[in-house]
Amino acid sequence: MDILANLADGFASALSPINLLFAFLGVLIGTMVGVIPGIGPTTAIALLIPVSFSLDPVTGLILLCGIYYGAMYGGSITSILIRTPGEIGTVMSTIDGYEMTKRGRGGPALATAAIGSFVAGTLSTIMLMLMAPMLAAVSVAFGSNVYFLLLLLALIMLSNLTGGSRLKAGISTLFGMAVAMIGMDPQAGMPRMTLGVLELNSGIDFAIFAMALFAVPEALANLTRRHTEATPGIGKVKIFMSKEDWRRSTVPWFRGTFLGFFVGLLPGMGTLGSFFSYPMEKRLSRKHKAEFGKGAIEGVAGPEAANNAGVGGGLVPLFTLGIPGSPTLALLFFVFTMYGLQPGPQLMSEQSGLIWAIIASMYIGNVLLLVLNLPLVGVFVQLLKIPDAKLYAGVLAFVALGAYALGFDLFSMGTMFVFGLVGYGMQKYGFPLAPAVVGLVLAPMLESSLRRALQISAGDPATFIDGPLAITLTALIVLVIAAPLLLPLLRRSGVLARGLSSRRQVATSQLADPSADLHTPTGFGYTKEPQASGAAEQPTGQAAAVDDQSELQPASTGQGADDDATDRKADD
Amino acid sequence: MATENLGRNPADIIAGAVVGGVGVAYTIVALQTQQATSSASVIGPAVFPTLLGVLLALGGAAVAIGGWRLRPAEAKTEPAQSGGLRLWVTIAIFGAYVLAFIPVGYLLSTIAFLMGLATYFSPTKWKSNLIFAISFPLIVFVLFEYLLRVPLPQGLLAGVL
Numbered sequence: 001m002d003i004l005a006n007l008a009d010g011f012a013s014a015l016s017p018i019n020l021l022f023a024f025l026g027v028l029i030g031t032m033v034g035v036i037p038g039i040g041p042t043t044a045i046a047l048l049i050p051v052s053f054s055l056d057p058v059t060g061l062i063l064l065c066g067i068y069y070g071a072m073y074g075g076s077i078t079s080i081l082i083r084t085p086g087e088i089g090t091v092m093s094t095i096d097g098y099e100m101t102k103r104g105r106g107g108p109a110l111a112t113a114a115i116g117s118f119v120a121g122t123l124s125t126i127m128l129m130l131m132a133p134m135l136a137a138v139s140v141a142f143g144s145n146v147y148f149l150l151l152l153l154a155l156i157m158l159s160n161l162t163g164g165s166r167l168k169a170g171i172s173t174l175f176g177m178a179v180a181m182i183g184m185d186p187q188a189g190m191p192r193m194t195l196g197v198l199e200l201n202s203g204i205d206f207a208i209f210a211m212a213l214f215a216v217p218e219a220l221a222n223l224t225r226r227h228t229e230a231t232p233g234i235g236k237v238k239i240f241m242s243k244e245d246w247r248r249s250t251v252p253w254f255r256g257t258f259l260g261f262f263v264g265l266l267p268g269m270g271t272l273g274s275f276f277s278y279p280m281e282k283r284l285s286r287k288h289k290a291e292f293g294k295g296a297i298e299g300v301a302g303p304e305a306a307n308n309a310g311v312g313g314g315l316v317p318l319f320t321l322g323i324p325g326s327p328t329l330a331l332l333f334f335v336f337t338m339y340g341l342q343p344g345p346q347l348m349s350e351q352s353g354l355i356w357a358i359i360a361s362m363y364i365g366n367v368l369l370l371v372l373n374l375p376l377v378g379v380f381v382q383l384l385k386i387p388d389a390k391l392y393a394g395v396l397a398f399v400a401l402g403a404y405a406l407g408f409d410l411f412s413m414g415t416m417f418v419f420g421l422v423g424y425g426m427q428k429y430g431f432p433l434a435p436a437v438v439g440l441v442l443a444p445m446l447e448s449s450l451r452r453a454l455q456i457s458a459g460d461p462a463t464f465i466d467g468p469l470a471i472t473l474t475a476l477i478v479l480v481i482a483a484p485l486l487l488p489l490l491r492r493s494g495v496l497a498r499g500l501s502s503r504r505q506v507a508t509s510q511l512a513d514p515s516a517d518l519h520t521p522t523g524f525g526y527t528k529e530p531q532a533s534g535a536a537e538q539p540t541g542q543a544a545a546v547d548d549q550s551e552l553q554p555a556s557t558g559q560g561a562d563d564d565a566t567d568r569k570a571d572d
Numbered sequence: 573m574a575t576e577n578l579g580r581n582p583a584d585i586i587a588g589a590v591v592g593g594v595g596v597a598y599t600i601v602a603l604q605t606q607q608a609t610s611s612a613s614v615i616g617p618a619v620f621p622t623l624l625g626v627l628l629a630l631g632g633a634a635v636a637i638g639g640w641r642l643r644p645a646e647a648k649t650e651p652a653q654s655g656g657l658r659l660w661v662t663i664a665i666f667g668a669y670v671l672a673f674i675p676v677g678y679l680l681s682t683i684a685f686l687m688g689l690a691t692y693f694s695p696t697k698w699k700s701n702l703i704f705a706i707s708f709p710l711i712v713f714v715l716f717e718y719l720l721r722v723p724l725p726q727g728l729l730a731g732v733l
Contacts, residue, residue, distance in 0.1 A: 054720045167638070171591055171631040178598055178624045185617035192605045192617050193598075220666075223693065224658040389693035390704050393686050396666055400673060401682075401712065405722050413670045421663065429587040447620045459614040 003129060010356030013058060014364055022059050023361050026066020027368045033067070034074020035380045036391060039218065041071035042328045042434065046210040047398055049335060050405035057339040058354055062361040064335055068311065068328060069121065069365050073373055076113045076304055077380055081106055089307040092274040096292065096299030103295050108241045112249045112297055113304040114373050115241075120257040120305035121366035124312025127261050128319075129359055136320040136348035144453035145463040147321075149473035151446045154323050156480050157266075159435040166484060168431045175426075176439025177446075179204050186444070187451060199411045206334045208403050208416045210437050215399045216420025217427045219392040248288070249301040252281050256305030263306070264313020264325065273306035273313075312362070318343055319355060322445070327434040330441040581639035588636025595629030665689055677727020682709035 013019065033044040044067050052060035072089065079090040080097030093113060100109040142150070159173040160166060182193045183203025194200035241249070259280065260273030281302040282292045292299050314325040322344030324330040336343045341351055348355060373380075403416035423433055457463035465471050602621035669685035676684075687705035691698065716722045726733050 050722075051720060054722055167631060167634055171628065171635070174624055174628045174631060178621070178628060181602075181621040181624065188617040190606060190617060193601055193621055195601065220659065220662060223662050223689070387694065389690050390686075390701075393689040393693075394704075394708055396689075397669075397682050397686055397708065398712070400666075400670055400685075401678070401716075401724070404673060404678075404724070405716070410671075410674055413673060417667060417670050429583055431587070443620075447615075450620075451615045454614040 003133070006352060006356045007129065007360060009353060010358075010360035011363075013353065013357035014062065014360040019059055019062050019357070019361065020364065022055065022063040023066045023364050024368055024372075026063040026068075027070040027365055027372055030067035030070020030072075031074040031077075031369075031373060031376075031380055032070075034071030035077055036074075036395075039071075039215070039395070040075050041068050042210075042331060042437075043214040043218065044068075044071035044074075045328060045331045045335075046207065046214050047395075047402060049207045049211075049331070049338075050402040052335065053338075053405065057341065058357045060339065061332075061335060061354070061358050062365075064332065065358060065361060066365050066368070068332070069117075069308070069362075069369055072308060072311070073114065073117060073369055074380065076117070076307075077110060077373075077377060080109045080113060080300065089272070089274055089310065090304075092278040092303035093300050093307075095278070096294075096296050099293065099295035100297065100300065105295060105297075108245045108297060109300050110377055111241045111374065112245065112253075112301045114370055116249065116253045116256065116301045116305035117308040118366050118370045119253045120260060120307075120309035121312070121369070122363060123254075123257045124261045124264075124309040125359060125362045125366075128312040128315055128362075131265075132316050132319050132355075133348060135316060136345050139321050140345040142321075142345070142469075144449045144456060145466060146469050146473065148446065148449035148453050149464060149470060149477065150321065150323060151442055151449060153473060153477050153480065154325065155438065155442050155446065156477060158326070158438045160480065160484070165430060169435045172426065172431045172433065173435040173439040175431075176209075176436035176441075177443035179209065179436075180440045180443035181447075186448065204415060204419075204440075205406050205412065206437075206440060207338075207406055208412055209419055209440055210331060210334075211399050211402050212416045212419035213423040213426075213433045213437060215395055216416070217424040217433065219395045219399070220420075220424050221427070222388050222392045223396075225388070245297050248297050252277075252298045252302035253305045255280065255284075256302040256307075257309040259302075260306030260309030261313040264310035265316055266325070273310045274303035277302040277306035319347060320345060322347070324438070324441060327437050330438050333441055578642040580642060584639025585636050586639075588632045588634070588639055590632070592629050592632025592636060595625050595627070595632050597625075598628060599625030601625075661692060662689065665692070674725045675727055677729050678724040679709050679713055679726075679733075680728055682712075 014023070029048065030041070030044055033039055033047065034041065039047075045064055048064065048067055052063050055063065075090040076093055076097075079093040081101055083094045083098040093109075097106075097109045097113070100106060155173065159169045178193075180203070182200055183191065184201055185192050191201045256273070256277045259277050263273035263276060278299060281298045282289065282296075285292065285296070285298055288296050288298065314329050317323045317325055318329050318333060322333070322342065324333040324343075333343055336347075341347060341354070399416060399420070400413060403413045406412050423436075426436070427433060453463050454461070457466075463470070464474055599622055602618055602625050605616075605618035605621065665685065665688050669681055672681040672684070683705050686708060687701060690701035690705060694701065713724060716724055
C-alpha cells in the first residue's frame with residue numbers, strides 16, 4: 001500500500017501544471033531532436049542538460065526523462081521511414097519497419113512502434129516501481145568491495161558492448177577515466193593532473209565533455225561530408241492499423257516488454273533488449289515466419305517494446321545502486337548529481353518524493369508520447385527536409401551555447417571545442433565515443449569505492465573474494481574479460497560446436513562487436529545505396545548492419561567492422 | 573615484405589602512437605602528483621591516475637603493433653574520407669565563433685556564424701540562409717533570456733537589448 005500512496009504523491013507532483021508543461025516540452029523536443037539523423041537520446045539529453053539548469057530538480061528531471069522517451073521514439077521514426085537509426089536500440093526496427101514503409105505500410109509500422117512503446121513504458125514503470133524498493137533495501141547491505149566489483153563489471157560490460165573494436169573501446173573508456181581524474185582529489189583534497197591550471201581544479205564538466213564528444217564530431221562529419229542535400233521527401237504518413245495488425249502486434253508488445261525490462265536490468269545491456277526480441281519473435285512466429293525481413297509487423301512491435309522497456313529496467317540499478325547501465329543513463333546519473341542528489345541505496349529513502357514524481361511522470365510521458373506522436377508524425381518527418389548545412393550548423397551553435405551556459409566563461413567553451421576535436425579524431429580513427437563518457441562518470445565512484453574497500457580491509461586485496469557475492473562478481477569479471485579472448489581459441493580448436501543459426505550469430509555479433517559505436521551515431525563512411533524509394537543515405541555502420549534481405553548479417557561494410565576484424569586478429 | 577595483398581595499417585599506427593604518447597605523458601604527470609600528507613589512505617591520489625596512464629600507454633602500443641603487422645589489405649582501417657579543406661574551414665569558423673561568443677555577444681556572433689557556415693556550404697541560397705541565421709539565434713535568445721532566465725552575453729549589443 002505504501003507504493004500506491006507514494007505513487008499518488010508522485011502523480012500529484014508530476015501533474016502540477018509546470019511539471020506537466022515540461023513533460024510535454026520534453027517529449028516534444030526529444031522527438032524533434034531524435035528525428036535528426038544521427039542524433040539519438042544520448043546526444044539529445046547532452047545537448048539539453050544546460051536548458052534544465054534553471055529548473056528545480058523534479059521539473060528538470062521530468063524534462064530530461066521526457067526528452068529521453070521522445071528521442072527514442074524520434075529514433076524509431078527515422079529507423080522505420082528512412083532506415084537511419086539514431087542509436088543502437090532502434091537498429092532492429094529498421095529491418096521490418098523499413099520494409100513495411102517500402103510496401104506503403106509505414107503508418108502501421110509507426111503506430112505499432114508508438115503503441116508498443118506505450119505498453120512497454122507503462123508496464124516497465126510498474127515493474128520498476130515494484131522492484132526498485134526491494135532492490136534498494138537489499139543493496140544498502142552491500143559493502144564497498146561489492147560495490148567496487150559491481151561498478152567494475154558494469155564498466156567492462158559497457159565498454160565491451162557499446163564499442164567497435166574491443167581494444168579501442170577499452171582505450172576510449174580509459175581516456176574517459178583519465179579525464180575524470182583531472183581536478184581535486186576528493187580524498188586527499190589536492191589538485192591532480194591539472195598541470196597547474198587553476199580552472200582545471202574543479203575538473204572537466206561532464207556535460208561539456210558529453211556534448212563535445214557526442215554532438216561536435218557528428219556535426220563536423222555531417223557538414224564536411226561531400227553532399228549536403230536534404231533527405232528525399234517521405235510524403236504524407238498515415239497512421240492506421242488494421243484489425244489484423246492489432247492482433248499480430250499485441251503479444252509481441254508484451255513479450256518485448258518483459259524481455260526488454262529484464263535485459264535492461266543488467267548493467268551494460270541498456271537497451272539491447274531489441275536485439276534479443278527480434279530473433280525471438282521470428283522464432284516464435286508460426287504463420288508469418290516467411291514475412292520476417294519483408295515487412296512483418298511483429299518484427300517492429302517486439303523490438304520497439306523491448307527497447308522502451310529497457311529504459312524502465314535500466315532505471316532500477318540507477319535508482320537503487322547508483323549504477324548507470326547505458327551511456328544515456330550515465331547522463332541522467334550526472335544530472336542527479338548536478339542537482340546534489342546521489343543515486344544509490346539512500347536515494348530511494350531520502351528522496352522518495354522526487355523518485356516517485358519521476359516514476360509518475362513516466363506514465364504521463366508515455367501517454368503524451370502516444371497522443372503527440374500518432375497525429376504529429378508527419379510534422380516530425382518534415383524536419384528531415386532541413387538541409388544538413390543548416391541543421392548541423394544549428395547543432396554546433398547550440399553546443400557552443402550549452403558550453404557557455406555551463407560555465408559562463410571562455411574556458412568552458414574552449415574545453416568543449418578541444419574535446420569536440422578530440423572526439424572527431426577518435427571517431428575518425430575508429431575509437432567509439434560512448435565508452436569514454438561512461439568511463440568519465442564511473443571513474444570517480446570506482447576509485448572511491450576501491451579506496452574505501454582497501455581502507456576497510458587494511459590494504460588486503462582478499463576483500464574482493466570475501467563472501468559469496470564478491471566471489472561471484474569477481475568470477476563474472478574474470479569471465480567477461482577472458483571470454484572474448486578465449487572464445488576464438490576454443491572455436492578454432494573445435495571445442496565449441498558450430499551450427500549456430502545465422503540469427504543467433506547476428507545477435508552475438510551485434511552485441512559483442514557492433515560494427516560501429518552504436519550509442520553514438522557515426523557520421524562517417526556514409527555510402528549511397530540505391531533503394532526502391534530513391535537513394536536515401538544511411539550510416540554504413542548502423543543501418544548497413546541490416547540487410548535488404550531478411551537475414552541479418554554482421555556488418556562488414558562499416559569502418560568499425562573492419563577495425564573489429566583487425567583487432568580480433570590482433571587479440572588472437 | 574609486403575606483397576600486393578598484404579599491407580600495414582598506417583591509420584592504426586598513427587592512432588596507436590598518439591594514444592601511447594598520451595599514456596606516457598599522463599603517467600609522467602601522474603607520478604609527479606604530490607602524495608597525501610596524511611598517509612592514512614592505502615591508495616594515494618597518484619595511484620589510480622598512474623594505473624590509467626600505464627594502461628593507456630599499453631593500449632596505444634597494442635593498437636600500433638596491430639597496425640604494424642602485415643595483414644590482408646581489405647582489413648585495413650582507413651580513416652573515412654570527409655573533405656579535408658571543408659573540415660578545416662568548418663573548424664576555423666567554429667573556433668572563431670567560440671572566441672567571439674562572449675566579446676561580440678550571443679546574437680551577433682551566432683548570426684555571423686550561422687550565416688558564414690550556411691553560405692560556405694550553400695552559397696546560392698542566401699535568402700533562406702539569412703532567414704535561418706537570424707531566426708534561430710533570436711528564438712534561442714528569447715527562450716534563454718526570458719523563459720529560462722539564463723543570461724546570455726550581450727557583447728556589442730549591450731545597452732541596446
